[in-house]
Amino acid sequence: MLVRTQDNAPQRSGSSGLNALAGHAVSCSEFKYQRGTEIFGDAEPVDYLYQVNSGAVRCYKLLADGRRQIMAFYLPGDIFGVENSAVHRFSAEAIVETTVRLTDRQNVVDGEEEDGRAAAINNVLRLVTSNLQHAETHMLLLGRKTAIEKVAAFLIEMDVRLSAAGVLSLPMNRRDVADYLGLSLETVSRALSQLKDRDVLTFTGQSRRQIILRDRAKLAEFDH
Structure with missing residues (x-):
C-alpha cells in the first residue's frame, strides 16, 4: 500500500x-x-x-x-x-x-x-x-570471502551507516542479509552465532535485529 x-x-x-x-x-x-x-x-x-x-x-x-x-x-x-x-x-x-x-x-x-x-x-x-x-x-x-568474513563485512558497513547510541539497529531481517551476501539463512545465523560466541557482538531486543558490537577491532580482523 x-x-x-x-x-x-x-x-x-x-x-x-x-x-x-x-x-x-x-x-x-x-x-x-x-x-x-x-x-x-x-x-x-x-x-x-x-x-x-x-x-x-x-x-x-x-x-x-x-x-x-x-x-x-x-x-x-x-x-x-x-x-x-x-x-x-x-x-x-x-x-x-x-x-x-x-x-x-x-x-x-x-x-x-x-x-x-x-x-x-x-x-x-x-x-x-x-x-x-x-x-x-x-x-x-x-566472490572472495568466507561466510563469516561476508557477515563481518556487512556488519562493518552497517555500523558506519546505522549505529546510534552504541546499538546497531538493522531494519532488514536475516533473510535480507542472506540474499545480500549470497548465503543461506542458516549460514548467516550460524556466522552471527559464531561472532557472538567469540564476544565480538551481542544481541538485544526480541527481534535480534539490534546488535551491540563489543569488539570492533576483532570484527575487522574477519574482514580481510
Whole structure:
C-alpha cells in the first residue's frame, strides 16, 4: 500500500539531497510505502529519482531460478533510482514502513542555466560512479570471502551507516542479509552465532535485529 503523506502540492526543501544533486531547488513529492510495497520494478522507465526520508529500501533482482539477489540497501538520506540507462535494472521495495521523497528526473538535469544543467549532470554521474563502486565492492564480497568474513563485512558497513547510541539497529531481517551476501539463512545465523560466541557482538531486543558490537577491532580482523 502506498500513501501520499501530503496533499498534492509539491514540497520544496532546501535541505533535500535531491536539491543538492540538482544544484537548485526542485519540486519533491513525498510518499509513504508500507512494508514490502514495490517502489519501482525491474525494466520500468527511469522517470523519477528518490531519496529515503525514513525507513529502508532494498534493491534486488529476481534470478532465473527464482532466487532473489539483493544488490543494495538504501537508508535515510540515501538517493536511489539513478541509472545510466532509460530503464531500471533492478526492483526496489520498502523493507519496513518507509517514507520516500521523489522528483521527476528531468527536474534534476534541467536547470535554468546551462552551467546549472552541467553541474547537475556531473553530480548525477558522480552518484552513478559511486553506485558502480559499491557494486564492484559487493561483487568482491560475494566472490572472495568466507561466510563469516561476508557477515563481518556487512556488519562493518552497517555500523558506519546505522549505529546510534552504541546499538546497531538493522531494519532488514536475516533473510535480507542472506540474499545480500549470497548465503543461506542458516549460514548467516550460524556466522552471527559464531561472532557472538567469540564476544565480538551481542544481541538485544526480541527481534535480534539490534546488535551491540563489543569488539570492533576483532570484527575487522574477519574482514580481510
